Amino acid sequence: MSNSITLQKLAELVGGTLAVGSPDAVITGLNSLMEATAGEVTFLGNARYLPMLKTTRATAALVPEDLASEDAREGIALIRVKNPTLAFSHAIRHFGPPAVEFVPGVHATATVAADVIYDVKKVSIGPRAVIESGVELGDGCTIHAGAYIGRGVKLGAGCVIHANAVIKEFCVLGKRVILHSGSVIGSDGFGYEMVQGRHQKIDQVGIVQIDDDVEIGSCTTIDRARFGRTWIGEGCKIDNLVQIGHNCSLGKHCIIVSQTGISGSTRLGNYVTMGGQVGVAGHLEIGDKTMFLAKSGITKNIPEPGAYTGYPARPLMEGRKMLSLPAKIPDLLERVRVLEKKLAALEAGTVQA
Template sequence: MSSSITLQKLAELVGGDLAVGAPEAVITGLNSIVDAGPGDITFLGNTRYLSALKTTRAAAALVPADLDGIEAPAGLALIRVANPTFAFSSVIRWFGPPSLEFAPGVHSTAVVASSVVFDAQTVSIGPHVVVEDGVTLGEGTILHAGVYIGRGARLGADCVVHANTVIKDRCVIGNRVIIHSGTVIGTDGFGYELVKGRHQKIEQVGIVQIDDDVEIGSCSTIDRARFGRTWIGEGTKIDNLVQIAHNCVVGKHCIIVAQVGVSGSTRLGDNVTLGGQVGVVGHLELGDGVMVLAKSAVTKSLPAAGAYVGYPARPLMEGRKMMALPARIPDLIDRLRELEKKVAALEGGGAKA
């Protein structure tokens, strides 16, 4: 953790241009636009916060390089960068706590089978970890306390598996994969057949394959395939509390937000985004670049890139219109009653005549 930095050094740290402010001025902390105070640096990651920037008490702010006409308080230093949100990560690393270091080696309470292949000079195996027969661990991989690795599983280099995570038999994990606490990789898929009035289990003998640079949040589950593989593509990021069912294929660089459920044998293309609490029916295909907004239900394949919303999910504008219709029902009922009264009055007048 560092206590201070000059504006000039800070601009160099984030790869930006000090557009306003004295290079020798000192920054001593960081905070949000709303909560920042004297000596703090903040950032403008979204133009919806432009009004907050006008009243911030921060000493400096990272702002988009392509944003003109910024109205800011007198004395607020501005550092222009290509991507303020991403650049602010460097600021966090400067002022934040130091990264925890995990010494290579095997903790005395860990249980590691004799057939496990790993380099004890680079791999860190924490307290109460269990690593079963036939496992391979790549260089620099860290297993935190209480992790379980099943028979024949393979983990690549520089993976981080957080406490109490389970990776079951024969699953294949790529390089630089991060799996957060409580997640289970490779549990049986949910497969049953109704035979003579009883649900009979269908054996699930496939694997889960997770490619390089994937990150999976806490308490998520990715089921093994019935046969073949459930496959998570390179660079995909999965939030907490997500369920990916058996034989699903998730493409590269997808974003899957919390409480999403994807049913079995569904295929997601590359760069697909599923918002919070989206549900996807099984055996569907979502094309590259599909974005499904929060709380939507996908009941049929969506091959074309674009945004979808609703229950069932429809193209964005159509879906929004359908979602707005129920709010008009009380007004429509009132209008219908008025029409009924007018019709009744006309019919009554006609009868008297």
């Protein structure tokens, strides 16, 4: 294979040290610990998979610097690195398909308003993309097929808008923002007032601001503010199928996992992590470096850093204790039935206390 590589060269590529194995052995591909075969390299990114190092058929593995050789299968080559998961990404780039080449220009079927500000030699606009009046595109932007960019939107340099993503009017994106297919930025906030027995829509005239280096997954929706802005801070990574309500604010480098819903006007600090299916009530303040396990329900302000779980969300150990209580209910019910039978017998005089 043209991308085959020796163990020594692979160690240099991933910034590691070849601790066990022949420097001249050839690696032809990569795979997981479970599925790797002879000639492939794998990695140990999580201690829970340590037993698999004894059974994997891989020729080589990227492992933590402090891993003992006896913890791995006899004969497997070991490349010690600081961060196996991150180091493995370098191997992926080597063995994986080549990156899609940036091809500047505008496809013949794209619709671009006459007053859009961009350098045709420094952007790529795909088939049937629609870019409305007043848009500004930074150098290096890629707009894939069928994407929609609404009036007055501003995109910083290096943004990637994947097929069929939507950015509604006047939203602002920083540099290197990635929107995956089906995501919608700037849809109306969910605002209604009851008037004479009918729901009357309240105008949503604010914007969404997304700062540099944010990535947003497929079919995620971020609502525009009623007024002002809904704000996604620098470096946030938002999974598929997330809903962020109007006037929310996310600090820097937050992680929001799939099916999480954040209600309107809630503010998150920096480095907040929310697992899958977390639900957040509106108008709350969530502090820096808080972490919420999957399916947590956040119903009040949580200013202190730390891990939380349960509904309503509590500090980790307290939350786990509360979550364990329902499993004890069948045993408690059985004990109650036994006690009721004894009490009934005492009252009937058929047994003595």
